[in-house]
Amino acid sequence: MARISLEHVDKVYPNGYVAARDLSLEVADGELLVLVGPSGSGKSTILRLMAGLEGVTGGTIRIGERDVTDLPPQHRDIAMVFQNYALYPHMTVRENLAFGLTIRKQPRALIDQRVIAVASSLGLDVLLDRKPAQLSGGQRQRVALGRAIVREPLAFLFDEPLSNLDAQLRVETRVELSRLHRKLGATMVYVTHDQSEALTLGDRIAVLKEGVLQQVATPMQLYHQPANKFVAGFIGSPAMNFLAGVVRREGPGVERTFRGIDLTIDVPQRVEAPDRVLLGIRPQHLEVFGGASAGGDGTLRAEVGVVEPMGNEQIVYVTLSGGDRLVAVAPPDQRVTPGDVVSIRVRPEGIHMFDAGTGARLAG
Amino acid sequence: MVALLVALMVFTLFPFYWALVSSFTPDAALFRDPSLWPREIILDHYRALFERDFLTPIRNSLIVAGTTTLFCLIVGTLAAYALARLEFRGKAAIMAFILAVTMFPQISIVSPLYLLLRSLRLIDTYPGLIMPYMTFAMPLTVWVLTGSIRQIPRDLEEAAHVDGASRRQSFTRILLPLAVPSLATTGILTFIYCWNEFLFALSFTLGPERQTVPVAIALFRGQYQVPWGQILAAAVVATAPVAAMVLLFQRRIVQGLTAGAVKG
Numbered sequence: 001m002a003r004i005s006l007e008h009v010d011k012v013y014p015n016g017y018v019a020a021r022d023l024s025l026e027v028a029d030g031e032l033l034v035l036v037g038p039s040g041s042g043k044s045t046i047l048r049l050m051a052g053l054e055g056v057t058g059g060t061i062r063i064g065e066r067d068v069t070d071l072p073p074q075h076r077d078i079a080m081v082f083q084n085y086a087l088y089p090h091m092t093v094r095e096n097l098a099f100g101l102t103i104r105k106q107p108r109a110l111i112d113q114r115v116i117a118v119a120s121s122l123g124l125d126v127l128l129d130r131k132p133a134q135l136s137g138g139q140r141q142r143v144a145l146g147r148a149i150v151r152e153p154l155a156f157l158f159d160e161p162l163s164n165l166d167a168q169l170r171v172e173t174r175v176e177l178s179r180l181h182r183k184l185g186a187t188m189v190y191v192t193h194d195q196s197e198a199l200t201l202g203d204r205i206a207v208l209k210e211g212v213l214q215q216v217a218t219p220m221q222l223y224h225q226p227a228n229k230f231v232a233g234f235i236g237s238p239a240m241n242f243l244a245g246v247v248r249r250e251g252p253g254v255e256r257t258f259r260g261i262d263l264t265i266d267v268p269q270r271v272e273a274p275d276r277v278l279l280g281i282r283p284q285h286l287e288v289f290g291g292a293s294a295g296g297d298g299t300l301r302a303e304v305g306v307v308e309p310m311g312n313e314q315i316v317y318v319t320l321s322g323g324d325r326l327v328a329v330a331p332p333d334q335r336v337t338p339g340d341v342v343s344i345r346v347r348p349e350g351i352h353m354f355d356a357g358t359g360a361r362l363a364g
Numbered sequence: 365m366v367a368l369l370v371a372l373m374v375f376t377l378f379p380f381y382w383a384l385v386s387s388f389t390p391d392a393a394l395f396r397d398p399s400l401w402p403r404e405i406i407l408d409h410y411r412a413l414f415e416r417d418f419l420t421p422i423r424n425s426l427i428v429a430g431t432t433t434l435f436c437l438i439v440g441t442l443a444a445y446a447l448a449r450l451e452f453r454g455k456a457a458i459m460a461f462i463l464a465v466t467m468f469p470q471i472s473i474v475s476p477l478y479l480l481l482r483s484l485r486l487i488d489t490y491p492g493l494i495m496p497y498m499t500f501a502m503p504l505t506v507w508v509l510t511g512s513i514r515q516i517p518r519d520l521e522e523a524a525h526v527d528g529a530s531r532r533q534s535f536t537r538i539l540l541p542l543a544v545p546s547l548a549t550t551g552i553l554t555f556i557y558c559w560n561e562f563l564f565a566l567s568f569t570l571g572p573e574r575q576t577v578p579v580a581i582a583l584f585r586g587q588y589q590v591p592w593g594q595i596l597a598a599a600v601v602a603t604a605p606v607a608a609m610v611l612l613f614q615r616r617i618v619q620g621l622t623a624g625a626v627k628g
Contacts, residue, residue, distance in 0.1 A: 051522075051526055052525075052526075053522050053525065053526070072525065073522070073525040073526045074525050074526070074527075074528045074529055074530055076526075078526065079526060079527075080522075080523065080526045082519050082522070082523060084517070084519060086517065086519035086520050086522070086523035088520060088523075088524075088538060089520075089542065090541045090542060099524070099527050099529075100527035100528050103524075103527060103528045103529050103533060103537075104528050147523075147527070151527070151528075157526075
């Protein structure tokens with residue numbers, strides 16, 4: 001096993017498209033790092049740069065202590081699981097699993113032994129003589145995984161490996177992958193666009209936007225202290241609400257306050273007054289009260305648009321009197337119906353503040 | 365639907381059937397009262413055919429068509445791989461150029477080719493037929509194979525690279541086996557095309573030593589009579605190897621399709 005480090009990596013395509021800009025990232029030995037971002041954020045390209053399937057335009061890539069920047073994929077000793085599995089259709093499951101070892105001219109006995117061991121650990125023993133076309137989606141996924149494990153590579157790269165599975169199988173496989181990571185203690189880099197997959201799998205998560213690294217942190221840090229508005233909006237479900245407003249110095253006693261729409265709240269000491277700011281509040285930190293006047297000071301009047309019952313909670317879409325829209329999460333037993341006029345209270349501990357211009361985190 | 369299919373089958377197969385029946389019928393009977401069913405079967409036409417040494421043109425055709433097909437597949441596969449997978453300047457221009465080669469009517473290049481072959485002393489030789497055949501067979505091979513290689517997911521070769529395969533290994537162990545069905549199809553088409561080719565074969569050969577089957581058959585006709593029975597017997601003999609080859613490869617094609625075409 002080995003660590004992977006990217007140092008000031010740039011990737012610019014001939015047509016001018018920038019997939020990675022001055023990207024420095026370190027995946028520790030034995031760590032599972034998730035690369036997450038919307039489509040076009042460059043996450044898959046970064047994985048392909050690590051694999052050597054594409055060359056960097058600038059910067060250095062190391063696997064272990066070795067500089068692999070100019071090495072082709074076959075000499076990097078890493079394994080990759082592709083989104084569509086990329087099983088060799090003309091080979092049986094056994095041949096697929098053995099391919100990497102066969103091509104490295106390992107002794108026959110060793111190959112057989114490893115193939116059998118991996119196949120039985122993944123429940124593939126009875127399928128060894130089938131061709132990929134005769135397998136279900138979940139089985140193909142396991143073969144792709146097995147093909148990577150058999151080789152005992154320095155690191156594993158996963159390119160959205162669960163996106164072709166149905167919802168239930170996806171959750172099962174996610175747990176399976178987590179278990180596998182702990183069992184093998186292997187260095188893994190996992191690309192996904194699904195933030196919930198990222199939060200549940202990653203030791204750490206790297207959030208990308210347009211080829212630029214936004215934040216690298218543990219799932220909890222990412223959720224509670226997002227580095228900027230983009231990360232705050234991308235991580236968490238339903239997505240964070242943003243309200244625009246102004247920070248003002250007030251009279252004695254109240255040093256600084258945020259004023260937006262018809263909401264006035266105290267602002268932490270650390271926030272200077274760069275005037276325009278964005279207030280970020282997760283739906284879980286908004287409380288919904290029946291009746292326009294309930295809740296008292298620091299509440300917003302709103303009209304309920306849509307209610308989505310989720311079983312353990314209700315997602316309530318409201319429109320403020322000023323026209324802004326918010327999403328709130330209400331307890332499952334609360335009576336909220338579309339058309340109701342309600343009061344929304346903001347829990348002060350759930351407030352994030354971002355610079356309205358740069359989107360950078362100010363406090364919270 | 366079925367009736368339509370049967371009608372179509374009768375329409376396309378009847379000439380072959382008629383040739384087959386006639387090749388076993390005495391010439392006299394052919395002209396007196398032709399019948400759909402053979403009333404008497406004779407082997408005279410076939411016997412006469414091989415007394416004329418019809419085996420030589422068959423051997424010539426096999427050598428010329430076979431060699432052309434083999435060369436086309438080898439060179440065509442490599443060219444198609446480059447065109448489908450590698451990035452280089454002027455790729456579109458090369459594709460267009462290859463296609464443009466096929467646009468000249470055959471008749472318009474017969475004379476220049478004749479002069480060229482004569483100065484190379486290749487008239488009435490196998491290479492003198494194989495090389496001209498490659499000019500029209502190769503573009504077809506390259507285009508068809510480029511198209512089919514493009515359809516093979518790139519991921520498969522990339523997976524092989526990550527698994528430790530060099531470019532050559534990913535070509536021979538992944539791409540080539542997956543391209544077998546289209547190689548077989550293209551090979552058959554090329555072979556049939558060369559097997560049936562008439563104009564070049566007539567122009568670039570001088571005597572029976574190097575004549576191919578179509579030329580030999582065409583030269584059967586004498587000054588005063590056309591030996592229909594023999595000509596049709598020759599047609600049957602000439603069609604047999606092609607038909608056999610198609611049937612042989614067809615299984616291979618179907619096999620290849622079911623085993624390979626499904627993307628993971």
